[in-house]
Amino acid sequence: MRIAFFGDVVGKSGRKAVADHLPGLRERLKLDFVIINAENAAAGFGITERTANELYDAGADVLTLGNHAWDQSETLSYIEREPRLLRPVNYPEGTAPGKGAFLYDLPDGRRILVMNVLLRLFMQTLDDPFASIDRQLEACPLGMACDAIVVDMHGEATSEKHAMGHFCDGRASLVVGTHTHIPTADHQILPQGTAYQTDAGMSGDYDSVIGMQKEEPIARFVTHMRSGRFQPATGEGTLSGVFIETDDATGLAIRCEAIRLGGRLSQIEPTL
Numbered sequence: 001m002r003i004a005f006f007g008d009v010v011g012k013s014g015r016k017a018v019a020d021h022l023p024g025l026r027e028r029l030k031l032d033f034v035i036i037n038a039e040n041a042a043a044g045f046g047i048t049e050r051t052a053n054e055l056y057d058a059g060a061d062v063l064t065l066g067n068h069a070w071d072q073s074e075t076l077s078y079i080e081r082e083p084r085l086l087r088p089v090n091y092p093e094g095t096a097p098g099k100g101a102f103l104y105d106l107p108d109g110r111r112i113l114v115m116n117v118l119l120r121l122f123m124q125t126l127d128d129p130f131a132s133i134d135r136q137l138e139a140c141p142l143g144m145a146c147d148a149i150v151v152d153m154h155g156e157a158t159s160e161k162h163a164m165g166h167f168c169d170g171r172a173s174l175v176v177g178t179h180t181h182i183p184t185a186d187h188q189i190l191p192q193g194t195a196y197q198t199d200a201g202m203s204g205d206y207d208s209v210i211g212m213q214k215e216e217p218i219a220r221f222v223t224h225m226r227s228g229r230f231q232p233a234t235g236e237g238t239l240s241g242v243f244i245e246t247d248d249a250t251g252l253a254i255r256c257e258a259i260r261l262g263g264r265l266s267q268i269e270p271t272l
Contacts, residue, residue, distance in 0.1 A: 001032045001110060001148045001248060004259065005176050006241035007183065008066075009041045010204030010211030011232025015054050017203050017239040021261040022059040029243060029270060031059075033104070033112055035150055036241075037178040037200070038063040044212060044232040046071030049078045052085060062086065062104065064116040066154035066179055067124055069096075088118035088154065090132035101136050103146060110147040110248070113140050119155025119164065123179075129153070130167055137171045142251040148173040149251065155179055158198050165196040173246045173253055176200050181210035183240050183258065183265070193252030201240035206264045208233035238263030243270045 004025070009015055018036065026034060038060075041051040046068050055063060062084050069087045070076060079085050079098030089100025101115040115136055117129045133151060142149050149172040153164045161177040168175045170192030176199075177184075183201025190196050202211050209217035212230045219227050238260055245255040257270040 001246045003033045004031050004243050006036045006203050007178050007200030008037045008202045010202050011044045013237035014204035017237030017262050019058045021239040026059045033061050035062045036060045039066040039068040042072050048072050062114050064152040086116040088116050090127040090129050112148040113146045114150050116152045119160045121157035121160045148246050151175045153177050161198050169194045173251050174244050187256050187258050189253045189256050195244040195253035195256035197242050203239050204237045205233035205235040207235045236263045238265045
C-alpha cells in the first residue's frame with residue numbers, strides 16, 4: 001500500500017499548497033491513501049466543514065486533528081457526521097464527539113486503521129496516550145484485521161514521540177508526529193518494520209513563526225505582552241509530509257521518504 005501523510009495545514013497558504021501539489025503527487029506516486037493533519041486549516045485555528053471539503057476535494061482521504069480540534073464551534077456537530085475527520089483518541093470516554101480511530105475500506109478491499117492521539121508533555125492532559133494506542137493496536141492487529149495502520153501522534157516533546165514510535169514498532173505501518181510545525185530529518189524504518197518521523201512539519205508558509213505572521217510572536221517573546229492576535233502567514237506554502245510503502249503481506253513499511261513541495265524549503269519528492 002502506498003500512503004502519504006501531510007503535517008499541519010495552516011490557514012489559506014497551507015490549503016493552497018495542498019490544492020496545488022496533492023492532486024498531481026497522488027497520481028505520480030499512485031497513492032492508495034492520503035492523510036492530512038488539518039487542525040490549523042481554518043484561519044490557523046481549528047477546522048470548518050468548508051475548509052475540510054477543500055482538502056477532501058484536493059485528494060485527502062482522512063483528516064486528523066489535535067489540541068485545536070474544537071477551536072471552531074461547528075466542529076462539534078460536523079465531526080459527528082463526518083467519519084473522515086478524527087480527533088484525539090485519548091479523550092476520556094463520553095467527553096468528546098466523534099472518533100479518534102477508524103477502520104477505512106479501500107476500493108480494492110484492503111483496510112487501513114488511522115488513529116490520532118494527543119501526547120502529554122507540555123500539552124493538555126488527556127487519558128494515557130500509550131494505553132489508548134495499545135488498546136487500538138490490540139483490537140485491530142496489523143496484518144490480520146487490517147492491511148495498514150497509521151498513528152498521528154500530536155505532541156510537543158521529541159522524547160515522547162520517539163518513545164511512542166518504539167512502543168508501536170512492529171505493530172503499525174507508520175507512526176508520525178504533528179504539532180511542532182517543523183519537519184524533522186529522521187524519517188526511517190524502525191528495527192521491527194514501522195516507518196517513523198518525529199514531525200511531518202507543517203503545510204504552510206515557512207516565512208513565518210510556525211505558520212503565523214512573524215510580528216506578533218516576536219513581540220510576545222521580546223516584551224512578554226500581547227499586542228494583537230496571531231494571524232496565519234500568507235506567502236507561498238510548502239506541502240510537507242512523508243511517503244511510505246508497505247508490504248501487503250505484513251502491513252509493515254518497506255519504504256519511508258520525506259515530501260516537501262513548493263514554498264521556501266528544499267524540495268523533495270519520492271519517485272517510483
